[in-house]
Each structure stands twice: as structure tokens, then as C-alpha cells.
Amino acid sequence: xxxxxxxxxxxxxxxxxxxxxxxxxxxxxxxxxxxxxxxxxxxxxxxxxxxxxxxxxxxxxxxxxxxxxxxxxxxxxxxxxxxxxxxxxxxxxxxxxxxxxxxxxxxxxxxxxxxxxxxxxxxxxxxxxxxxxxxxxxxxxxxxxxxxxxxxxxxxxxxxxxxxxxxxxxxxxxxxxxxxxxxxxxxxxxxxxxxxxxxxxxxxxxxxxxxxxxxxxxxxxxxxxxxxxxxxxxxxxxxxxxxxxxxxxxxxxxxxxxxxxxxxxxxxxxxxxxxxxxxxxxxxxxxxxxxxxxxxxxxxxxxxxxxxxxxxx
Numbered sequence: 001x002x003x004x005x006x007x008x009x010x011x012x013x014x015x016x017x018x019x020x021x022x023x024x025x026x027x028x029x030x031x032x033x034x035x036x037x038x039x040x041x042x043x044x045x046x047x048x049x050x051x052x053x054x055x056x057x058x059x060x061x062x063x064x065x066x067x068x069x070x071x072x073x074x075x076x077x078x079x080x081x082x083x084x085x086x087x088x089x090x091x092x093x094x095x096x097x098x099x100x101x102x103x104x105x106x107x108x109x110x111x112x113x114x115x116x117x118x119x120x121x122x123x124x125x126x127x128x129x130x131x132x133x134x135x136x137x138x139x140x141x142x143x144x145x146x147x148x149x150x151x152x153x154x155x156x157x158x159x160x161x162x163x164x165x166x167x168x169x170x171x172x173x174x175x176x177x178x179x180x181x182x183x184x185x186x187x188x189x190x191x192x193x194x195x196x197x198x199x200x201x202x203x204x205x206x207x208x209x210x211x212x213x214x215x216x217x218x219x220x221x222x223x224x225x226x227x228x229x230x231x232x233x234x235x236x237x238x239x240x241x242x243x244x245x246x247x248x249x250x251x252x253x254x255x256x257x258x259x260x261x262x263x264x265x266x267x268x269x270x271x272x273x274x275x276x277x278x279x280x281x282x283x284x285x286x287x288x289x290x291x292x293x294x295x296x297x298x299x300x301x302x303x304x305x306x307x308x309x310x311x312x313x
Contacts, residue, residue, distance in 0.1 A: 003031040004148075004251055005121050007110060009068065010244070011040025011128030012050035013084050014091060014223035018306065019127055019244035020054050021220070022252075024063075025309030029252045033113055033122065034064045036106035040128035040173060041080045042088035044070040047128075050089050052097035057216055058313045061099045068106030068132035072174035080169060083230045091226030092219035110136045114143040123251065126152040126181075127244040129170050134177035137184050149187040151247050154178065155264065155277030156193035157293070164275070168193050171266065172275030179266040188291040190264060191246045192277065195257065195294045199246060199302055200239035201228045208307045216313055242306075249302050250294070256301045259294035263287035 008023065010016045023030045035055075037048035048067045055063055071077045084090065102109070110132065114122055124133055124147060137144055154170035155178075156162070163169040171178045182188065201224045210221035228240030250257050263285055267276040279293055 003027060003029055004123055005031050005033055005117060006123045006125050006251070007033050007036065007113060008125045009036045009038055009106070009128065009132050010051065011038050011042070011047045012054060013041040013088055013127070013244065014227040015242050015244040016041070016127045017050065017054045017089060017223060018220060018242065018310070019248050020051070021058055021216075021310050021313060022245050022248040022306055024058050024060050025312045026248070026252050030248065032063050034066060034109055036066045036068045036109060036132055038068040038106070038128050038132050039070045039077045040170065041084045043077065043079060046088050048101055049097060050087070052099050052101070053089060053094050056097050056099060057094065057219060064102045065099070066102045066104060066106035066109045069135060072129060072131050073134060073176045075174065078173055083227070085226060089223060091224070092222035094219065107132050107136045107139065111140040111143055114146045119146040120148050122146070123148045124150045125247050125251070126150060126154070127247060129174040130154070130177040130181045131174045134180035137180055144184050144186055147186045149189060150181060151189045151191065151250060152181070153191045153196070153244050153247050155190055155279065157277065157279040157281050159193035159197050161276070162193055166273040167275030168277065171277055175266050175268045175275040178275070179268055182264055182266055182290060185290070189250060190277070190291045190293045191250060192279070192294065193241070195297045196241040196243040196246055198297050199242045199299045200237055201242055202239040205239070205303045208303070209310065212311050216310065220310060245306055246297065246302065249305055253301070253305055256298045256305070257294050258296035259292050261289040262291065262293050263289050264291045264293055
């Protein structure tokens with residue numbers, strides 16, 4: 001089978017960086033058409049820098065990088081340097097990237113690509129706030145039926161929130177954008193905290209990257225050492241949850257995951273529960289399903305895939 005064509009929309013973030021590397025290390029399954037940076041974990045100037053840093057580290061400067069939106073649709077940007085550090089990629093000392101940013105706006109790239117590629121062949125992989133995707137859908141509704149699927153890291157049900165008691169960070173940053181995407185009628189896979197909190201960066205798993213003995217492996221281990229410190233202190237767990245690579249892993253090895261088709265709505269009005277993914281896991285609302293909401297993961301199989309593929313870069 002031909003590789004799946006994807007566009008990655010991302011706000012790196014150490015876990016975003018590993019998601020990009022997993023995609024690049026899986027050429028038989030994944031063809032990355034381009035990467036769009038969005039404001040999220042850190043401001044847009046940092047996220048676009050970080051995308052290019054990761055691509056240069058992997059030797060893939062052939063992949064075009066675009067800048068999307070710097071701020072959410074209706075709200076000021078809230079960032080997460082308290083988790084990811086001032087650069088977003090704290091934990092590994094890497095040079096400033098030299099590869100260029102494309103002049104076209106990231107939303108224009110998304111729209112133009114979906115119009116140019118055969119309908120139903122391009123998957124949108126979202127690793128940050130959904131601002132760019134929502135704006136693309138609003139500006140060019142003709143592209144919605146052309147999308148093969150949106151696979152989005154965001155939300156939670158059983159694990160509730162990680163930025164507020166009710167909300168996961170990516171959805172909370174731009175809940176209005178999430179509401180547009182979740183209501184668009186596009187095939188949608190949601191990778192929530194319920195899954196990613198099972199994929200912990202234990203010491204043995206991190207050591208496998210360091211044992212690669214490569215510059216890239218050392219960088220990944222350094223990123224994870226830094227990234228997990230916040231979550232291990234917060235949750236008292238044996239490692240930090242590795243969120244974003246689960247998006248790419250689901251595309252490559254969906255059998256590693258379990259989930260169910262349910263209705264998921266986004267809360268945008270309540271200050272108490274802003275950004276909550278109201279996931280009808282028990283199907284009690286009577287609302288029609290609009291998403292495949294993942295709930296389980298084979299964590300060992302996931303880390304086997306991640307280390308195997310990153311080792312090829």
C-alpha cells in the first residue's frame with residue numbers, strides 16, 4: 001500500500017518533536033506533505049523554529065514548513081513554558097535552524113493541498129490547538145469532504161483535565177476552534193489524555209533512546225528527561241505521559257489502541273469547564289457519534305514502535 005499522506009499541524013513541544021520523528025522514521029506508512037506551526041505550547045516564533053530544528057536534526061530539510069496562526073480564534077494565547085521550558089524544546093542544546101520558512105501562510109497551504117490532492121487521501125494530524133484547521137474549514141468549506149480524517153491529540157474523559165480541572169491544554173487554548181472541527185462532520189480520531197497518560201516515559205524507555213549512541217537519540221533522551229520532570233512531580237508517576245506521538249502511532253499501528261465511536265462536544269461558554277471535551281463514552285446523550293475516541297493503548301508496543309523507527313533516522 002502507498003504511504004498515507006499527512007499534514008502535521010503542531011506546536012513543539014518535546015512530545016511534538018517525537019511525533020514528527022516517528023512520522024519521518026516511517027516512510028513506508030507515512031508521507032509528510034508539510035508541517036504547519038501554530039502558537040500553543042510556546043509562541044509561534046518558537047514553534048516554527050522548533051519544527052525546523054527537529055527536521056534538521058533528522059536530516060529532512062526537504063519537508064516544507066509553514067507558519068499558521070499565532071493566536072487562538074477569539075482569545076489571547078496561553079502557553080506552557082512551565083512544562084516545556086522557555087524554548088519549548090528544553091533538554092537538548094541544538095543550533096539555530098538554517099532551513100527557511102515557506103512564505104505561504106499555513107492555512108493557505110492546508111487549503112491548497114486538500115484541493116490539489118485527490119479527495120480522501122490527506123489526513124490532518126493535529127498536535128496542538130486546532131486554530132489552523134478551524135480557520136481552514138471556515139474559509140474553505142469545500143475542503144471538508146476532501147479530508148480523509150483528522151487525528152487530533154486533545155481532550156480527556158476519565159483523566160479529566162491537565163491545565164484546568166476539566167480541560168486538556170490543546171482544547172482549552174482554543175475551544176472555539178475545537179468546536180468548529182468537532183462539528184464539521186469530518187472523520188475524526190481523538191487521542192485524549194486517557195490514552196497518553198498510559199504511555200509513560202519510564203527510565204528504561206528513555207534509556208533506550210540514549211543507548212542509540214547517536215546525536216538524535218541523545219537529543220530525544222534529553223528532551224524526555226526535561227519534559228517528564230513536571231508531570232512526575234504533578235502526578236507522582238514513574239514517568240511523564242508522552243502525548244503527541246500517539247497520533248502518528250495510531251496511523252501506523254491502530255491495533256495498539258482501543259476506543260469507541262461516540263459523540264464529543266466542546267464546552268466554550270462556561271468559565272468553570274471551558275475547553276472540556278464532553279465525551280459521551282457511555283452513549284447516554286442520544287447524540288450521534290462524531291469521533292473515534294481512543295481509550296486504551298499497548299504502551300510497550302507503542303514504545304517499541306517509537307524507538308525502532310527513530311533509530312532509523
